Amino acid sequence: MSPNPFNILWLQAGSCGGCTMSTLEYGEKGWFRELESAGFRLLWHPSVSEETGEEARLALERIESGETPLHALCIEGAVLRGPDGTGLFNRLAGTGRSMLDWTQSLAARADYCVAIGSCAAFGGMAAADPDPTDAAGLQFRESDAGGALGADYRSRLGLPVVNIAGCAPHSGWIMETLSALALGALAADDLDALGRPKFIFGHLAHHGCSRNEFYEFKASAEEPSQRGCLMEHLGCKATQAAGDCNQRGWSGSGSCTRGGYACIACTSPNFEDIRDFHNTPKIGGVPVGLPADMPKAWFMVLAALSKSATPPRVRENATADHIVAMPRSERKPVE
């Protein structure tokens, strides 16, 4: 343990626990080892710490009182403000206080405040229509600034809430962001308009998708398990979704689109209110959700043209569930 550890308190609010599960995949020798050698000290985490009941309450009180310095407050899960602003849909067991209350109180003590996952960032699935619990993110409610801590909240070192969006987020997103904070390498300018670290969310999920050639020709899968691009028919939103998702291995080598299913933009506010996740909404045959920053007319023309240009190999493979047509072999010297 380093002499000046970076103290982390991790609490779960209206969470499914999935962000923690994802995080536990981090580290060559396991997350604990990683925390230790990176100089992090986990003040308390509900899933892994020994302290329970009273011991845990005392630990929290010491933090709340300022006795234990709090470098990063990590909140996993939406903050449930209902019913009627009481926060009672989510009490911290044994303390008689709502997580809304705890969160607001502890956030004031934190050098940095980090929202782990889309729930903590924007409300996430808990905030899905009809939002039965008045769920919010720490500083956003869907894409509106505000949330549980308010738009003006700044942590003690002057940063807004750092939103590690994703449901669940990649363990690397979480740990790299925390490490960057610990190194003092993440400034307000390194966050996008939704408080997400640019180094992750400056990418689109579409970047690095292995179905890219199908996309180029708009050669599309028509049924799940087919190889084609999932955008045209099967609901893929990766051309609009922020995140370097397809540039990382998930649980080894996975990713949503590599797994054969659509990106549902889980890093975006409001993803939970997508209807018909598996189908692409179209108007006049043109998908409604177009690639980020792409003029519609261009898309239409390009899509039409590239469809006509589709090589048979690509067309055939698009609707097959394994490779049926091979690229022509390179029998001539490559120049």
Added chain:
Amino acid sequence: MSPNPFNILWLQAGSCGGCTMSTLEYGEKGWFRELESAGFRLLWHPSVSEETGEEARLALERIESGETPLHALCIEGAVLRGPDGTGLFNRLAGTGRSMLDWTQSLAARADYCVAIGSCAAFGGMAAADPDPTDAAGLQFRESDAGGALGADYRSRLGLPVVNIAGCAPHSGWIMETLSALALGALAADDLDALGRPKFIFGHLAHHGCSRNEFYEFKASAEEPSQRGCLMEHLGCKATQAAGDCNQRGWSGSGSCTRGGYACIACTSPNFEDIRDFHNTPKIGGVPVGLPADMPKAWFMVLAALSKSATPPRVRENATADHIVAMPRSERKPVE
């Protein structure tokens, strides 16, 4: 060690040793552990086996005589046939015999014969013009069938040489192919026209490149280290190169194009005779090497159109070395 191990003999001919280096990255607990638990027995490998000198010679003789069964003969490196067909550019030390001779003799004993890397498959870098050593692959010389064993060679179980192309090939390519052979899961029909396993080489290296959006708009990097697509100016041949390269993590999370440089089609015969690897040859402003199976005219028209459609974000990022323009934030519910 399993009771019926799958015996592998691995020899290096005109090799740089890189294929072995790559292979040593394989396995959660290391390659040796992996071999053992997968039921492989390494009869001998020049880089790792204890037996040296005479002990090694005896081991080879036992295999040659048929006393030790040989399930897979793995040859790494090109077979050097020069000078004048003598093979003397590559003797197996201590044996007074050329590797050409050893390879031919042992291949006759092997259930399967596997070319590890592009050198062993097609000749590779050793065969580069002016081919000073008359280098050949086991069953191909560049893209012509023949090579050191001849076009008609079949291993004892009836397969042609299995070519694990790549320079160096991904460790997964090597071990998955060997495992597939050991499982009896690789038939002649699972190989492409160049003897390469289709499950790897039915893909193009371009599939899964993280620069795909730049490619779509032909927003191109102009200098090394920039983020744009490398095809237009910097020599990327991934749209023609076989291999699932960009769908695997290399040395962790790498790949050629993720590393910022062009795919040079190292899995293809003749890649070694590319001139000016770092530049894209163009005619009339159109790259000469077009995506596999793509009609040139289509490419030109699409390229021209998509260039005009390029969103500013993509255009600006293409020639920057880090993200300078962010996607517009998803402030409205995504539909």
Added chain:
Amino acid sequence: MSRLLVGPFNRVEGDLELSLDIQDDAVVAARVATTLYRGFEQILPGRPAMDALAVAPRICGICSVSQSMAAAAALRALHQAEPAHNGVVAANLAHAAENLADHLTHFYIFFMPDFARAQYAPAGWHGAAERRFKAVEGSAANEVLPARRRLLEIMGLLAGKWPHSLAFQPGGTTCSVDLGQKIRLIAILRDFRRFLEEVFFAAPLESVLEMGTVEDLDSYAEGPGAGGDFAAFWRIARALDLENLGRAANVLMSYGAYRGAQGSLLGAGLFDPVSGSPEPFDPAAIREDVSHAFMREGPEDPMLARTEPDIAKAEAYSFAKAPRLGGRPAEVGAIARLAVHGHALTRVLLARSQGSNVAARIVARSMEIAIVTRAAEEWARSLSLDQPFCASAPLRDEGQGVGLIEAARGSLGHWMSVSRSKIRRYQIIAPTGWNFSPRDEQGVPGPLEQALEGAPLQGFGARAASVQHIVRSFDPCMVCTAH
């Protein structure tokens, strides 16, 4: 008599609060509450039926695949779809990966660290237990977390990501596996077996599965497998007599785990630990009682029920409803699956204490690890790559579907009604809903509430290790329970 409020009760999934009535340094009555309610059963209605596949997994991050499998099963029932064989196998493999990871996480991260507590400092085994199992700091975590990470690479291959994948479909899985991926699957399972055989059991799985008696367990734990973490557990269990801690004698229930073309790996059914005999199982007898839940009253049949919170309800002490089978509580989980399956050692342990107990629950979970790992190896090999992974079926826009599956912690059911292709009602009864059920209208406590009765506190009050062991022996997941 005094009453203790215990919380936050951690190293469980989700928010758990206990209320214990104490007399003579022992528990005389217990009430278990979940203090978080998110409203999934309110969110699902009104959405397109297939959207359950995106929403349901997010009920719980630790048994996300189970939720997906239950939703897919419900949709499959709705659409009367015939899944592709490969898809079934692939889904079972992914599900097995999740369940195995859960079991490991439970054993190493949630359960064993309690033996490293200072309360046990006097015990001879404590030093070793502390070095190995202490929360966050013990050496075991540095082996199990990498092993878990490696095991979950199955998810990357078959499910795209974990938790919360959309790969599980009524017709199979979205991810068709190629030869390389198949090889990788096999390799991952090889590594996992290796972990089990070197670290967890320190014995070949085959010999683990041969154990049929407590004597077998003893001689394994003192003999060849002595270096294994499971052996360490068993020795401590013997030392602390955990066979006589946390006893409950409810009927044990399983919906049947890992269904395939040849039926389930572990069949569906009931087993009575007191009589030691199986019983017939009728899912139609399942009801949910809301007498002590912060929920409005309504139909108890999950196919008809809705969920409307009522925070002000007087008798209520939990956001969880109380599931009942033919009016009785039931205990679910690995112990129930193995008992129903007829696993000898499990039945022996149940017979010895005439019910389930802390030790038996852990042993059953461990034995299931061995059984499922072996099965998964077979499944991976059996994938036939030229066959489809997903069958398409015409969607129905009206109807009902029930999805009954076995999650890591036990029986999970999704009940779904659809009209005009939108969900009208959706009810979820989770394993911990059964085990950590509050009292019902009859005042019958749930299995955990029963198991805590009589727990000795040895002067440690709310911090007493016995309470920790009993609660965690069920591997509770409160986010599943109340969702």
Added chain:
Amino acid sequence: MSRLLVGPFNRVEGDLELSLDIQDDAVVAARVATTLYRGFEQILPGRPAMDALAVAPRICGICSVSQSMAAAAALRALHQAEPAHNGVVAANLAHAAENLADHLTHFYIFFMPDFARAQYAPAGWHGAAERRFKAVEGSAANEVLPARRRLLEIMGLLAGKWPHSLAFQPGGTTCSVDLGQKIRLIAILRDFRRFLEEVFFAAPLESVLEMGTVEDLDSYAEGPGAGGDFAAFWRIARALDLENLGRAANVLMSYGAYRGAQGSLLGAGLFDPVSGSPEPFDPAAIREDVSHAFMREGPEDPMLARTEPDIAKAEAYSFAKAPRLGGRPAEVGAIARLAVHGHALTRVLLARSQGSNVAARIVARSMEIAIVTRAAEEWARSLSLDQPFCASAPLRDEGQGVGLIEAARGSLGHWMSVSRSKIRRYQIIAPTGWNFSPRDEQGVPGPLEQALEGAPLQGFGARAASVQHIVRSFDPCMVCTAH
């Protein structure tokens, strides 16, 4: 006197054949041959100058980055380019990763397994050595190979792939690092330090670097670090007196390693192990003698030389040319770098035997691991992400460039002449070219040939462990040597 032909000599890179003259159970003269010639110096001419970046790394798969760095350095000299600072740092990091991996691979996979040979069965330490270091089967490999794999993840981040990356350019590197990647780099190096401190040294790097005397080594190896693999080596080295095996007294040479804005981490120069003093180093004095190589005679200055094989040459016995510095052989490698750098322990070891020897070579390599790991940690932290990684420079189409760098095994030089932007001549002198040089025209043997003279065979003939230790102590790479 009898003559032994030893081969295939494995656990080295590439094809190595020894011819030993034996008298009285000892080696009286040795000749070392590389039996593979691929013709890189014939392939490079005629290609565009920048193509050296694609061709050169493929000379060798174990020091591929070194070859790239040398080619990039030669091109940098040709184009008179000024590289971007980040690019220099990133390239040094990748190069460090390769070199560290090489050192580890050498220690665990190539060198230590010889102590597990049956010849040593009588020794007290043999059992432990066999369990730990036996080729393929020993336990160490299962720790070092994963550690190596993890370390090489640096390549995935900075070089795209390994071996054979095109990331290394005259202007810097092609891969600009973002914040997440920087964090990952730091984490990888943390894991590597951990491996060193727990497994290889079993001691903090800082304390390892404080060792300055043989007494320090002894007390480390018997004391706190006793569990480390390096300590095990040192104890064996003491038992077998490896300080007096494989002695050679040539001048030690380094071109300077890890050049940066503040000069090199380990400086360039010469060190005479006999006088114990540094000497001035003039690269212009480098020549290659082909008297015993299967090569046609021609200019000896590498800037003017061409390479044309002549398999029929009578006096020739190797495909390798004999590099000479001012007419003398030189020894290169970690031992030379540290000696030139002034590393105290290395100089002490050199002084004790008035030359390099088996033990000193291994110790120096191990100490370099510690030095470079620490430096790499700094470098990773020093990357400034808002600065460029690659500077562009106008290309020159005429001229010459020399790239002198330090590879894992020692001094590597590329000499390139370009006209009309095509390569006209390209000469490569590799580290093992120096160490495993054949005799020159004067009949002076190369460093290995000298080191083998006098090696005791103890009746084991060609299988004698002494020969194995001496040869492998240099960590030879024959594919680099003859290319």
